Amino acid sequence: MAYGVSLGYGGFLVANQEVPYQDIIKVSEGLIFGSWMLGQALSYAPNVGDAVLSAARLLKLFQRTPTMYNPVDKPYNTAVKFEGDITYENVNFNYPNRKGINILQNLNLTIKGGTTVALVGPSGSGKSTCVQLLLRYYDPVRGGINLSGVPTTEFPFDTLRSGMGLVSQEPVLFDRTIAENIAYGDNFRTDIPMAEIIEAAKKSNIHQFITSLPQGYNTSLGSKGAQLSGGQKQRIAIARAMVRNPKILILDEATSALDMESEKVVQEALDTARSGRTCVTIAHRLTTVRDADLICVLKKGVVVEKGSHEELMALNGIYAELYMMQQVA
Incomplete structure (x- = not known):
């Protein structure tokens, strides 16, 4: 118009x-x-x-000011090292966006260095929260966590986390080569020798598969590792954790998303990986933690049962009930 x-x-x-x-x-x-x-x-x-x-x-x-203190500028005694002993002392915690819901309530737990401790229990019992506090994604509202007698708040974030390796349920792989994906596990160093990458892959029971590929360790994984099966992804994630040579290995339901055949292969890799180091594992399938040195059953943020598999079965409590339900299923 x-x-x-x-x-x-x-x-x-x-x-x-x-x-x-x-x-x-x-x-x-x-x-x-x-x-x-x-x-x-x-x-x-x-x-x-x-x-x-x-x-x-x-x-x-x-512009947000972090609420968690990182003592990076504080004089730090580098002679203080944690060797894998973990102690939770009267730990209370609730998430910032759910302040009225107590996730952990006066939690007390001692994990000896070099042992494998499994955290089990129903959903929402506080298992994953224990790990998040250990990694200092959050700090307890009350109480504290010590590593070899030293509060976690005394360690700079980099020092604390460089001594821990995490294998989660859904590993995140990048569109890079296998070698680069494994080396990413130790991002505190700029150059990881190829020999260390290969050694980590061997410990994770994935070296033979990698060498069978035409390009070997230079094989690109594609977006999110789309070219690999679930078991292969998980073993590369284990190798990524191993290349850091952590004092503490954390397994957050590392096999729960796998089929039985893949779970067996990955479990063998995990058994090798946890040898000689402290291992904290969160498990849904109780058959995967039968050999743990200590099994702790959490309910509503409190350890209600603990002991070996045999001791807990003899107790005929929550653990025994969960185990029998899974066997029937």
Whole structure:
């Protein structure tokens, strides 16, 4: 309509010899082009609004003061080393967004260095929370966690986490080579010798598979390791944890998403990996922790039973009930 009006009025001006026809064409074309550009710009208006909100959130995040203290600038006694002993002392915890719900309540637990301790129990009992506090993703509301007698809050984050290896239920692999994915496990060093990568793969029972590939350790895994089976992904994740040579190995339901055949192979790799180091394992399938030195049953943030598999079965309590239910299923 605007185009028609402009042409009509332009024709009137040309007829009266007030403007040359060339100017009318310029104005008309400019009007068309300007209208089109305005329409294109307005179509992006919702995206601009979203971008402004996202930028505001990012700025707020950048300006946020961490609530957890990282003693990185504090004089640190490098002679203090943790050798794998872990002690939870009267630990109480609730998540910041659920302050009315106590996840852990006066939790007391001692894990001796070099032993394997399994945390089991129903969902929401606090198993994963124990691991998150150990890694200092959060700090306890009350109480504390000691490593070889030293509070975890005394260790800089890098020092603390460099001594721990984590294998989770869903490993995150990158679109890089197998060697690079394994080496990523020790991101505290800039250059990991190939010999260490191969040794970690051997301990994880994945070396033979890797060498059977045409490009070996230089094989690209694709997005999220799409070219591998679940068991192969998990063994590469174990190798990634092993290349760090951690004092403490944390297994967060590392085999729960695998089929029985893959679970057996991965479990053999885990048995090798945990040898000679402290191992804290969270398990849903109780058959995978039968050989643990100590099994702790958590319920509502409290250790209600603990002992070996045989001792807990003889107790005929919560653990025995869960174990028998899984056997029937």
